[in-house]
Amino acid sequence: MKVIVISGSPRKTANTQIMMKHVYQYAKSKIDDVKFINLSEGGIDYYKGQDGEYSQATKQATNDILEADVWLIGTPIYNSFFSSALKNLFEYVNYKKTAGKTAGLAILASGNIGFIDVQTLLTQLMTYFRVITNPKAVFMTADMIKDGEISNEVKNRLEELVDGTLALASKLN
Numbered sequence: 001m002k003v004i005v006i007s008g009s010p011r012k013t014a015n016t017q018i019m020m021k022h023v024y025q026y027a028k029s030k031i032d033d034v035k036f037i038n039l040s041e042g043g044i045d046y047y048k049g050q051d052g053e054y055s056q057a058t059k060q061a062t063n064d065i066l067e068a069d070v071w072l073i074g075t076p077i078y079n080s081f082f083s084s085a086l087k088n089l090f091e092y093v094n095y096k097k098t099a100g101k102t103a104g105l106a107i108l109a110s111g112n113i114g115f116i117d118v119q120t121l122l123t124q125l126m127t128y129f130r131v132i133t134n135p136k137a138v139f140m141t142a143d144m145i146k147d148g149e150i151s152n153e154v155k156n157r158l159e160e161l162v163d164g165t166l167a168l169a170s171k172l173n
Helices: 015-030 056-067 084-091 115-128 154-173
Strands: 004-007 033-038 070-079 102-109 139-141
Touching: 004 015, 004 056, 015 033, 015 070, 015 102, 015 154, 033 056, 070 084, 070 115, 070 154, 102 115, 102 154, 139 154
Parallel strands: 004 033, 004 070, 070 102, 102 139
Antiparallel strands: none
């Protein structure tokens, strides 16, 4: 089984990447083939259509997503929506090649607002790609990270997300 972990924030000091780096490390302890796309590192071009010229980093990220059986996606909430950088990344993905994959979602906000809205939007995006989504998303607020460390309670929830998503993928395959 191949797993891709995606940190959907373009910000260099993003709390989302702290959250998703924990997901990545935990997933690596469970599965050998795990890759990480961190949108705060840049390198992903803006989508300009199918005929556009794109960097090697963009092509590699697209290929990694298409090859993965499981997608573990983390996004911040910006203006009641998931990040535009994450939406841009999925513009490259061919929905005809994604049916039957499985996704788990982790959503970060500055306060307790908008989680269900963003979960619904991401689940709709996954449905467009014919990806089965784990219904138990992790909702996290920025105050759950102190000095670059996630609270143990949230670490446990993120690990349950990984375990549950991997179990769901195993049952489907």
